Amino acid sequence: MEPEVRPVAVRGLEDVIAADTRIGYVDGANGKLYYAGYEINDLAKHASYEECVFLLWNDRLPTKKELMDFRAEIIPEMTLPRPLIQWFRRVPRGVHPMVMLRSAISDLALYDKETEDNSLEANRRKAARLVAKVPSVIANFYRIYNGLDLIEPDPKKGIAVNFLRMFTGKEPDKKSREAIELMFVLHADHGFNASTFAARVTASTLADIYAAVTAAIGALKGPLHGGANQRVMEMLEGIGSPDDVEDYINGLLARRERIMGFGHRVYKVEDPRARHLRKYSEDVCGGDVACSRYYAISRRIEQQVKKTKGIYPNVDFYSATVQHALGIPVDYYTTVFAASRIAGWTAHVMEQHADNRLMRPRSQFVGKLPRRFVQMEKRKK
Numbered sequence: 001m002e003p004e005v006r007p008v009a010v011r012g013l014e015d016v017i018a019a020d021t022r023i024g025y026v027d028g029a030n031g032k033l034y035y036a037g038y039e040i041n042d043l044a045k046h047a048s049y050e051e052c053v054f055l056l057w058n059d060r061l062p063t064k065k066e067l068m069d070f071r072a073e074i075i076p077e078m079t080l081p082r083p084l085i086q087w088f089r090r091v092p093r094g095v096h097p098m099v100m101l102r103s104a105i106s107d108l109a110l111y112d113k114e115t116e117d118n119s120l121e122a123n124r125r126k127a128a129r130l131v132a133k134v135p136s137v138i139a140n141f142y143r144i145y146n147g148l149d150l151i152e153p154d155p156k157k158g159i160a161v162n163f164l165r166m167f168t169g170k171e172p173d174k175k176s177r178e179a180i181e182l183m184f185v186l187h188a189d190h191g192f193n194a195s196t197f198a199a200r201v202t203a204s205t206l207a208d209i210y211a212a213v214t215a216a217i218g219a220l221k222g223p224l225h226g227g228a229n230q231r232v233m234e235m236l237e238g239i240g241s242p243d244d245v246e247d248y249i250n251g252l253l254a255r256r257e258r259i260m261g262f263g264h265r266v267y268k269v270e271d272p273r274a275r276h277l278r279k280y281s282e283d284v285c286g287g288d289v290a291c292s293r294y295y296a297i298s299r300r301i302e303q304q305v306k307k308t309k310g311i312y313p314n315v316d317f318y319s320a321t322v323q324h325a326l327g328i329p330v331d332y333y334t335t336v337f338a339a340s341r342i343a344g345w346t347a348h349v350m351e352q353h354a355d356n357r358l359m360r361p362r363s364q365f366v367g368k369l370p371r372r373f374v375q376m377e378k379r380k381k
């Protein structure tokens with residue numbers, strides 16, 4: 001018997017259209033990104049993170065009153081359940097913050113009375129809790145893990161700025177406030193990337209929103225996705241000086257290794273988010289010597305990779321320098337990506353639940369078929 005003959009599998013599901021969406025659109029040929037039809041360049045210039053979250057969830061921009069009400073709803077949700085705070089104290093030393101985050105978000109489901117309710121209204125309330133709580137899980141965990149006092153959210157500030165002050169314990173200056181707001185705006189959604197797809201597949205089984213977001217965080221951790229920003233900083237630290245860039249990059253390419261923070265499945269030209277972060281990484285480094293060196297090394301890497309491989313930086317490349325300038329430790333970089341992308345993940349779970357069909361593709365079986373079963377005593381050693 002032969003397996004059913006079907007077209008060959010599309011490796012990596014490249015260019016496969018897996019669903020319809022109104023949430024985000026990546027125009028890879030022209031290097032453009034849209035949230036619900038609005039171009040990222042306009043949003044980066046004019047919109048706050050909360051405006052983007054409202055837009056992704058409601059398919060329209062909020063009025064001033066709606067935005068104020070939305071902020072008033074979500075900032076108090078930054079407070080975490082007490083048992084979760086106690087759990088932070090028991091996390092073993094040396095755990096990667098993304099492993100903690102994945103477990104913590106799964107844990108949050110234990111304390112939400114609406115976990116099992118997948119109605120649009122309950123999902124919307126849970127999404128508000130998640131958008132507020134993911135950043136505070138990261139900030140509160142960091143402080144407890146490092147023996148520091150917890151910082152309360154400030155109701156007069158937005159999520160991104162609250163995250164930074166609750167993490168670092170300092171009131172950020174204007175440049176830092178702008179940079180963290182931009183980071184959150186730029187990372188909020190990005191089409192059917194691997195973590196969003198993981199969230200939608202999970203939601204399509206009618207599993208709850210916490211299950212879907214836990215799956216998404218698992219997918220984001222990998223170095224080919226959100227984990228790349230940490231690897232970028234490790235590369236910058238490993239290079240040392242702009243004059244060493246050429247040899248370093250040529251060495252990586254000769255060994256056929258990937259250059260972290262470069263290339264993209266969808267963008268064939270420059271990722272528009274990289275353009276904004278490049279500019280900010282220069283601004284936000286200011287007079288800091290180490291940071292300015294990272295920026296100078298980054299510019300040289302960019303030139304060298306463009307010249308030798310013809311590929312461009314993606315969102316993770318300059319995000320590393322921006323996060324360094326903001327005082328985020330390198331192993332937390334991917335959690336900052338998650339702190340913002342929770343906006344897109346929750347939007348996608350709501351969209352999936354609102355018009356669901358189980359996502360269940362097939363694989364092409366390439367093994368032997370059929371095989372005769374051999375009793376244990378007759379199997380060859």
Ligand SMILES: CC(C)(COP(=O)(O)OP(=O)(O)OC[C@H]1O[C@@H](n2cnc3c(N)ncnc32)[C@H](O)[C@@H]1OP(=O)(O)O)[C@@H](O)C(=O)NCCC(=O)NCCS
Pocket residue numbers: 012223224225226228257258259260261262263264265266309311314315316
């Ligand atoms: C993001 C990524 C996984 C997309 O990969 P993809 O669409 O599957 O592309 P492929 O792996 O098929 O690569 C296509 C070609 O580009 C090269 N390429 C792509 N990204 C590269 C990178 N970062 N460094 C070196 N070469 C790269 C591949 O080697 C391959 O070249 P070849 O045809 O000469 O062998 C890939 O660009 C990558 O690994 N980037 C580094 C990790 C990263 O920054 N991830 C964050 C993404 S936002």
